[in-house]
Amino acid sequence: MILVGLTGGIGSGKSTVSTLLADAGAVIIDGDAITRELQQPGEPLLQVIAERFGDDVLDESGALIRQRLADIVFNDVDALKDLNKIVHPAVGKELERRLEEQRSTRNVVILDIPLLAENPRKGLSGTIVVDVPEDIAVSRLVAQRGMREDDARARMANQASREKRLAIADQVIDNSGSLEELQRRVSVVWQWALTLPHVVDDEADSRSDV
Ligand code: ADP
Secondary structure, three states: EEEEEEEEEOOOOOOHHHHHHHHOEEEEEEEEHHHHHOOOOHHHHHHHHHHOHHHHEEEOOOOOHHHOOOOOOOOOOOHHHHHHHHHHHHHHHHHHOOOHHHHHOOOEEEEOOOOOOOOOOOOEEEEEEEEOHHHHHHHHHHHHHHOOOOHHHHHHOOOOHHHHHOOOOOEEEEEOOOOHHHHHHHHHHHHHHHHOOOOOOOOOOOHHHH
């Protein structure tokens, strides 16, 4: 597989880019999506969460009430640590399982994981960063996702700076223009991704697999 990291700040257009890459033929492995999947009713992980935080975090159908869990962990540092200790290993394990499934294929696999800039990952064929000025990201989040401006800005303040993200980029997708411009830029980056070396087992000669 060709393994490409994808990151971008909230509101940068990372999800839109991910969808466009999937349309082009990429396999997407999305850390946030895995987290949501593992927290569906009936999943063992959700049971562990309910054991730690109480059945009040579940509704009658057994689904997680995200706001209730957020209210607990964002007011209590130890609770947040506990939640991370429960969720991160399970998500990490599932993510690695999906990667393993792809390893010997010829696919371009897009690894869409939060905090890639904060925790760079070894073994990527390359990294794409989606970038927009903060004000554009905020106005899109407010206009199109109905987010409150102060909420959007608070979330941005909690993530890596634009500079830190750009520092890990092999390809920067500037998304300050129209959606049509974004599509064109993604096509160019997709062509670039197809030229990247495949990830191979440590013992193998990586050059022979390009
Ligand atoms: P992220 O995943 O980085 O938080 P999204 O891909 O969800 O960002 O984009 C945020 C919002 O902005 C979405 O509603 C999306 O449809 C919209 N959007 C993304 N790119 C553009 C663009 N170039 N022009 C206008 N709206 C855009």
